[in-house]
Amino acid sequence: MTEDEKFFAWLDGELGPAEAAEMEAKLAVDPRLARLAEQHRALGSRLKSAFDPIATAPVPNHLQAPLRPSEVIDFAATKRARSMPSLPQWAAMAATLAIGVLVGTFVPQRTAAPVEMQGGNLYAAAALDHALDTQLASAPVGRVRIGLTFRDHAGEICRSFTQSASSGLACRNGGRWLVRGLFAAPEGQASDYRMAAGMNPNLATLVDSTIAGGPFDAAAEKAARDEGWR
């Protein structure tokens, strides 16, 4: 290694302790070298901060396309969830943000609001809570339709649901249904929601990142209900 190379290796933290100490001793008595170290440290952080915004900007969709399944997410696709990509972090964050907006616009219809805030968390309430507790996907009753039932990575049971113009995902948390995400139905689908016709893409993304293994079949769904969603 030349002296120059040794100097930069020191700057980059690549020297062993003995050689590093030697270099530091040299810098202590050589202001020219000390100034050079300073300039190169500044150059390094300038390079980092110039290029870092690229790594924090959202990746354009067309670049992510090869990593996504192209078909609409339906039961069969979700069963293949093992090979599906998870959502980028920012999508999860966007999903969380959507909750706040929707809670504000959730209009209680005659009955009580379907969600309630408690300790900073959003829980299913009233008809939604009841539907999550009792309904099976195969037997929709009333305004709430249940979609997928599955376990998350922590082993808790989660269920996706649709209620009038919104759809969302709720998971068991301390004996209640914690709402993990709530999304407005796409235009024109408000009253005509069909799981197989295409889950709200945000919800599909949230489900994809939450699901561990595949969704329950009808028998497993019923058994889970009978055991109190434990």
Add this chain to the structure above:
Amino acid sequence: MDRPLSFEDQLAALLPRLRRFAHALARNPSDADDLTQMAIERAVRSQGQWQSGTRLDSWLYKIMRNLWIDTIRSRSRKERFEAPPDEAARHGEDPRDKIEASIDLKRMVAAMQRLPAEQREVVALILIEGFGYRETAEMLDLPIGTVSSRLVRGRTALLAMVGEQ
């Protein structure tokens, strides 16, 4: 109940960093995104060649770097016979404008472009992407001494170009 992260999951997580590397290598933003796209497609196609348990990031960077070298080589063959395209015409819409949180980016990209490719890749991997000398040497299939000397030349030239600005 946890399932291991799939190959696609892990690739998606590395995508932003990989894209940053592409922007440090390529001469303009659209070339950088083309390079990113080629690298992702190549990685997905050849995922059987990645050995689980080894570092996926190094493997991906290596794919991208090799594709970039191929691109440079075929371009220089082509450009021997053709006039270089007009800079303004080539750019079109510049996606970098949208992510230009740092006004320094264009200046640094321009400076990087003036480095020889062999120095640029070493500077990008070590000073921007944060790899160690040894990891970089392994990715580039070079002796560590070669990496170290190219890095010295590259960063010294960069400082001379942008140091006083």
